[in-house]
Amino acid sequence: KEKVEITKAQRALMKVIVDAYNRHKIPQDVAKKLLQDQYSAEENFLLLTEMATSQVQVLVEFTKNIPGFLSLNHEDQIALLKGSAVEAMFLRSAQVFSQKMPNGHTEVLEERIRKSGISEEFMTPMFNFYKSIGELHMIEEEQALLTAITILTPDRPFVKDQQAVERLQEPMLEVLRKLCVLQHPQEPQYFARLLGRLTELRTLNHYHAEMLTSWRMNDHKFTPLLCEIWDVQ
Numbered sequence: 001k002e003k004v005e006i007t008k009a010q011r012a013l014m015k016v017i018v019d020a021y022n023r024h025k026i027p028q029d030v031a032k033k034l035l036q037d038q039y040s041a042e043e044n045f046l047l048l049t050e051m052a053t054s055q056v057q058v059l060v061e062f063t064k065n066i067p068g069f070l071s072l073n074h075e076d077q078i079a080l081l082k083g084s085a086v087e088a089m090f091l092r093s094a095q096v097f098s099q100k101m102p103n104g105h106t107e108v109l110e111e112r113i114r115k116s117g118i119s120e121e122f123m124t125p126m127f128n129f130y131k132s133i134g135e136l137h138m139i140e141e142e143q144a145l146l147t148a149i150t151i152l153t154p155d156r157p158f159v160k161d162q163q164a165v166e167r168l169q170e171p172m173l174e175v176l177r178k179l180c181v182l183q184h185p186q187e188p189q190y191f192a193r194l195l196g197r198l199t200e201l202r203t204l205n206h207y208h209a210e211m212l213t214s215w216r217m218n219d220h221k222f223t224p225l226l227c228e229i230w231d232v233q
């Protein structure tokens with residue numbers, strides 16, 4: 001039986017990532033807002049563009065705290081942010097959807113999102129992902145590390161020095177692996193399941209631009225930042 005132990009250095013790395021993640025977490029207010037009122041497709045689209053825009057800004061701040069990220073080649077820093085922003089937003093949305101809520105609230109939230117204006121065809125893949133994230137019952141350390149690992153994906157488009165990104169991602173993967181063994185001793189496959197979610201996350205990437213342009217309304221307006229990040233307009 002492998003005796004797994006997180007070293008002092010690994011605990012320090014985890015603390016840096018979790019502190020940055022908590023400092024730069026979007027407030028849960030989007031769920032509260034959606035639970036409070038039913039909005040029109042136009043209002044929901046505006047809310048989404050506001051949330052997604054602030055999410056990108058938060059992501060940049062979080063990423064700057066990942067040890068070694070600012071030492072990467074500057075074009076590669078941009079390529080990693082551009083390549084992971086949509087996934088980070090869906091991962092954050094999944095974490096918001098999976099958070100513990102009073103009885104019946106998650107069902108109301110799901111209903112509001114189903115009626116928000118998104119085309120029907122994207123509901124199944126999106127909610128399948130949200131529910132598969134929810135089933136993992138991740139602790140915040142796992143959520144923070146998973147977000148950092150998503151950002152530090154070496155094979156994003158236009159990344160030149162992939163080895164440099166791998167050298168930053170590997171220690172995160174190792175800490176997460178140990179954490180999963182310690183947190184879920186009954187589930188030796190837990191770490192593999194967690195990484196499997198990142199593959200599911202990439203498939204949502206394919207849909208994102210169409211999810212926005214097919215929003216049930218005319219004249220979709222995007223912020224300049226979203227045009228950059230979301231391959232729209």
Ligand SMILES: O=C(Nc1ccccc1F)[C@H](C1CCCCC1)n1c(-c2ccc(Cl)cc2)nc2cc(F)c(F)cc21
Pocket residue numbers: 026030031034044045047048051052055089090092093094096097098109112113116118208211212
């Ligand atoms: O605000 C959002 N996500 C979000 C963005 C940044 C930080 C945190 C976030 F939750 C949108 C809203 C926007 C308003 C209309 C309904 C969906 N959102 C999505 C979502 C995101 C992107 C597309 Cl293309 C389709 C749905 N899935 C959600 C699941 C939830 F549990 C939740 F609370 C909100 C969610």
